[in-house]
Amino acid sequence: MKTRRRPYAEQRPQDLGGGVWSVPVPIPGNPLGYTLVYAVESPRGPLLIDAGWNHPDAWDALSGGLAVLGLDVTTVSGVVVTHFHPDHAGLAGQVREASACWIAMHEDDAALVRLMTEYAASEQDDFQSDMLRRAGADPSEARQVMGTRPVPPAMPDRELRDGDLVDLPGRELRAVHTPGHTPGHICLHLEDADRLFTGDHVLPDITPHVGIYPYDRDDVDPLSDFLDSLDRVADLSASCGPLDALPAHEWIFPDVAARAAEIRHHHEEKLERLRDLLARQAQPLTIWEVAAMMTWNRPWGELPPALRGMAAGEAAAHLRTLEARGQVRRHAGVDPVRFQALNS
Template identity: 50%
Template sequence: MAEATQVTDHSGGVHSIRVPIPDNPLGYTLVYLVDTDAGPVLIDTGWDDPTSWDALTTGLAACGTRVEDLTGVLITHHHPDHHGLSGKVREASGAWLAMHEADVAVVRRTRENKPARWYAFMVAKLVAAGAPEDHIAPLIAARDSGKPRELPGFAPALPDRTITPGDLLDLPGRRLRAIWTPGHTPGHVCLHLEEEHPAGRAGNGRLFSGDHMLPGITPHIGLYEDPDDATVTDPLGDYLDSLERVGRLDPAEVLPAHQHTFTDAPARVGELLDHHEERLTGLLTLLASPLTPWQLAERMEWNRPWAQIPYGSRTIAVSEAEAHLRRLQKAGRVEQVPGSDPVTYQSSPH
């Protein structure tokens, strides 16, 4: 348990607490505790699970505080490994919860749409992407069962404050500015601590990067799912633009939500931009012949062979393939094959 509740003092009134994510290769979310003149504030909270809650409360005690003492929670984005415990924290402490309006809208939608509607939406999306019957069948069964399954993150806490990009946050004694970095989610924010680095490192303060920028892995970029909105989004384009914006900040140190802290943000931004350009170029080769999004996902390089990718992760992989297709379409490098059903895509002739 000591490993799971490990606390790191990053100096200057900033600590991180490792909050475990059950049955997930990422292992844990780094939840940050920031001291302010009005009391301690959390950045993210971790997954809603008893083990995670124990790790968070034990970690806070190791930092010399308690859940009851927290005055606020800043949420980088709505995913359950970041926002999951926010409701419990607010209940125990009375703390405010703040999130970017675009992700608040996702939370509101998730709470208001019944699970059956989400299943129906996912079935329609996967049929359109060319998914095989054996992948779609469990979702159809869940949609038609009349017994809504309790899904993790289906009743997330509704934030009571919004984070406005560009603004200094209302944290007495600190200079923390919100940077809007859409891509991983529509309302993802990084939080820029505009204070001299406590160790005197050169650069512009410290950046809490959430999942936007991690030291050793690339975040999932899929299509933003919304049953009520048919807007054609380009999340990968949003992400690449957001990366360049963060690179220009040139923080002395980056404090991400997973893995470990790192320096030289511009170099990491360069690596991530190169990775996505290589991936997009590789997809153009695959798309020399027409493929559905599902067929493209099967052929893309993942961290393991397609046959070993679990059921739920395949759905996520297809969404990522679609986000890449959307970027290539917007750049005029890929086009839909007219009359194909399910729709197939092919590299545009040059």
């Protein structure tokens, strides 16, 4: 399938007009290639939307890319993080050190950053091991899936809620809570320019990862949250008029509502296929068994251990949504947890 995605080496900082710029910041060793960091003009100094991965090459790209555009990283007034993942929040702390700016993110993701900061490495290992066991992963495979403990991003100075206006004098930049990819993911609506910074929520060619961690949680439903958030973005476009999407990866595109509808359709089809798969099984399946039977961009046997762990998280999220819709049931009191289709 053809794609408009270009490698990082072909990316350049761009003046997008209307006091908005974009700077591609590399993600070393990641197939996504780069994060698009946006700068918005402000009399106090540019405001950044996301900051990029915490790596010396990424810092050079961010600070150098801003300089190419006539901006100075030392004059940044604030960084709004769309979500806490390292390719978005990783350099926020270094930007703050260079410029004395503030960092803001949604309160739900801020709570996760606090938890990560307080978590000891040994606790992280125990958490992952037990999570993988309860999902049905083989112990030897579980050891491969367990990666190194991620470095927590910088704690934010400000916490945002849905509908809050960001501190951006002379402009109207409003936080739109769009949970799913993370509990505190936000899009940012530049209301005076019909632009929506979509973070990872709506991307032009791929769909963001939506998973559950731990896999067997039954008190959250992130995929349903994500689907509701897609509807919310579409409704926003319907009420405000067509919105151009400025995503954190790939490329800028028009008509965010149309793309949101495509992504919703993709997940509804995936849910239907999963329901049919479970209905054909004589016995209930573990989350790991379900993940191994689902369709990914590569066969299960070719997925590296880390990607198998993410695939299991997505399988768990889809199972949880089917459970919430009354289409599958969870077998309580068994270890590992198992799921079975209900008769329609």
